[in-house]
Amino acid sequence: MSLVARHLEANGLPTVIVGSAFDIVEYCGVPRFLFTDFPLGNPCGPPWRQDLQRKIAEQALDLVRDADVSRTTRKSDVLWPSDDDWHPRYGRVKPEDVERLRALGEERRRKHSEARKPG
């Protein structure tokens, strides 16, 4: 999506990205970025929380209005409304998963190479 934002801006269309993968978006470099520190999947606000979703949309629109230079990043002050600490969870490779993931990778590569064989 960062690549799309860059293309739109280069062609004169202002953009704002609302996203939760801070490091990936910042690494690419985009014009305007509202960072929401939520689990991946709900960048625009926690599910069923219309109040917080409106607040985040307002912050994104404020950023469109206020930014006057590229790489303008703001962090939303909306907090994930749960005591559950989700931060350590996503994508972690646990020791007990190592063997299963290795087998999964081998299976994927086998299917991929079969699909590429000429019929």
Place this chain on the structure above:
Amino acid sequence: MTETVRYMERTRDYYRALGYPSDYVWARFEAVPFANLAKPLSQSRIGLVTTASPPDLGNRDASGRRQVWSGEISAAPDRLFTDNLAWDKESTHTDDRASFLPIEAVQHWADEGVVGGLAHRFHGVPTEYSQRKTTELDAPQVLARLRADGADVALLSPL
């Protein structure tokens, strides 16, 4: 800014665990383009862009490859297809479409006069391993569709 999740590091570790020999190389640019608003925000039309797919997976072409797709704001489904995307399926869910495609929230601010309105369509762009497909095929499609809708600003919200 407080410590944020290092998704690039976790993604690298995950694919190494799968046994892939080389790491994914993320796009990185020194120069970042910037476009100014052409008119006040209160007169600007906002176009929305998501990475989700339609519920019927109608964005697949004959070879199964995902393409840019569009939907009417007024008939947006309550749910979109997100199972193929990399989001935190242990910590949350995507049953509320407004949590990743903010039609209702932006409409609220249009009703309040903060923005001029919403474009009549939203657009879906596939997340691709190939940066070339995104840059050369999908991004120009999204631009053409936003322009056709008269959008003055794009709000992009990747899952």
